[in-house]
Amino acid sequence: MSIDPPGFELPLRLFLGFRVLIDELHAELARQGHPHARPMHGFVMQAIGTEGTTAVDLGRTLGVSKQAAGKTIETLERLGYVERARDSRDTRRKIVRLTPSGVDVLARSARIFDDLRARWAAVIGDERLRDLEADLRKVTPQDVFRLDVPGWFGA
């Protein structure tokens, strides 16, 4: 019959778990030829998706201003992960699309995350990992996107 841990340990462990996975992802991505990818970029590229999007739309998806989205797009463009093209049917709009390099990052990330998950399963057990995921699903929002991640922590 164990005593409950103090409540502050739970958020810390969740964050540390997240951080461990993300750090290992990026260490591996760096080894696989993407040393410049940052944690934020993966989320943003996921939000851009294969269809492409615009700065305004991306801002809405991520929960930041269109200007902030625009700045992030510029960064990704400099890194060669996305490219912009004018929309022929609405010349105000610029469609942001993933480049092959951007798609490559996402594909590699998916594989690496699967590997990392398997490593956790080896440590805590298959059953327990599935329980953990199922329990987290019960206490977190259904909509996995719309993370409001960029700049959330410091704001």
Place this chain on the structure above:
Amino acid sequence: MSIDPPGFELPLRLFLGFRVLIDELHAELARQGHPHARPMHGFVMQAIGTEGTTAVDLGRTLGVSKQAAGKTIETLERLGYVERARDSRDTRRKIVRLTPSGVDVLARSARIFDDLRARWAAVIGDERLRDLEADLRKVTPQDVFRLDVPGWFGA
């Protein structure tokens, strides 16, 4: 016999769980008279502790430069959560200490986190929550402090 979810769901759920707890903490802190507390501040004040510390030491604890620690201290000072005083035995040093207001934030946070944990326990069950915490302990660093939190995400 369920199919394993894709690996990228795990970090997302961990982050969302963390975010839900932190958001609810700060909503409640705002209701209890601390509307200006930010997620980072709690971590930093916890790192400062009841003993007090210095900018250099705080930087070491948090894993950031002493200048960055100094800036954060300035912010907390402006908000009235900490105060600085020269060390009489070493006049180079300035000891940073929590004010009563800062102590109040930490005390309230501890209570709120306990309440939030109880709410999770009500949803997923006492046993399962303890399992979840135990499993996370197995896959995360022992040292809960030294989070390297400030600025980690964007860097």
Place this chain on the structure above:
DNA sequence: GGTAATAGTGAACCAGGTTGTCTATCTGTG
């Protein structure tokens, strides 16, 4: 056709991070 909404951009600002430099103050040793 003229008004209103929308897309993108730029400027000014803020928070926090970095590195480099500088001064003041210990500390330890010859």
Place this chain on the structure above:
DNA sequence: CACAGATAGACAACCTGGTTCACTATTACC
């Protein structure tokens, strides 16, 4: 005891990524 080296704090310049405000160009609508 003096001086060299380490340490604490502060300041400046710069980066990233966030904000709001203001502006232009284009499209949509009555």
